[in-house]
Amino acid sequence: MPELPEVETVVRSVAPHLAGRRIVEARFDSRFVTPGNRKRLAGRLAGRTIESIQRRGKFIQVTLDQGVLTIHLGMTGSLRVSATADAPALTGVHTHGMFTLDATREPGVLLYIDPRQFGRIEWTPSVSPRVARLGPEPLEITLEEFVGRLRRRARVKALLLNQSFLAGVGNIYADESLFAAGIHPLAIAARLKPERAERLHCAIQEILRAAIASGGSSISDYVDALGERGWFQVEHRAYGREGEPCKVCGTPIKKILVAQRGTHFCPKCQRR
């Protein structure tokens, strides 16, 4: 499930292959394309040149010579580069998009693969409104701004999942950050003591940096654009460890539902 570290890894792995390339042809399954964009997307992309690729939150922004292509990988989306369009491993029923690039060099194609089809792609004249309403980048936000934004009566876990609060933290890294900070997921954000808020700010940045350094977490089938797995899942201390002993105190990790999301925490290390 691509969150900030996974999307960052995808962008880093794909950017060197795409910058400066011309899109000869683009084809998509309708479901992959944001509604309202379905009739015109392929036509708008043909002939465009890719200027740069950046990550913003969990979104991938491809800046073109005309407009911006915005991609969200959803739960199971992946971008893959390939020398040719007929690589057997990349052309199954889950391939929902294909960009044919100029023939001046390899890779010749960029493919979008997504079994659960939660990912979306859209073209907008400038930055997508979906991206514009994102909150700050977790790796850039200062402690002061973070503390200021915490002043809300929401449960801290729910707030971490809110992309207009912070952009890019999802279920895995919310649980891991709260564990690292020793904060209960149901704690009310605005009532966190200053030192605990500071610990959370620090934990989020440490966890995300470490996850990026490991190439992200490969929970199910996540791989980067070159097909490489990430390894941060072996470092998880809370997420996906229900019933297993806490790596700090040995207490079984508990799983509850917060904001409709499975939430893993240590009841002893993360007190309310």
Added chain:
DNA sequence: ATCTATTCCTGGCTGC
């Protein structure tokens, strides 16, 4: 305004 529940989707797992 703010929070909660529902929807989308399929591979993988559980249990009978």
Added chain:
DNA sequence: TGCAGCCAGGAATAGA
């Protein structure tokens, strides 16, 4: 063994 049924969840949206 086989298969029905459930679960996972990011973001949009409808509802409270």
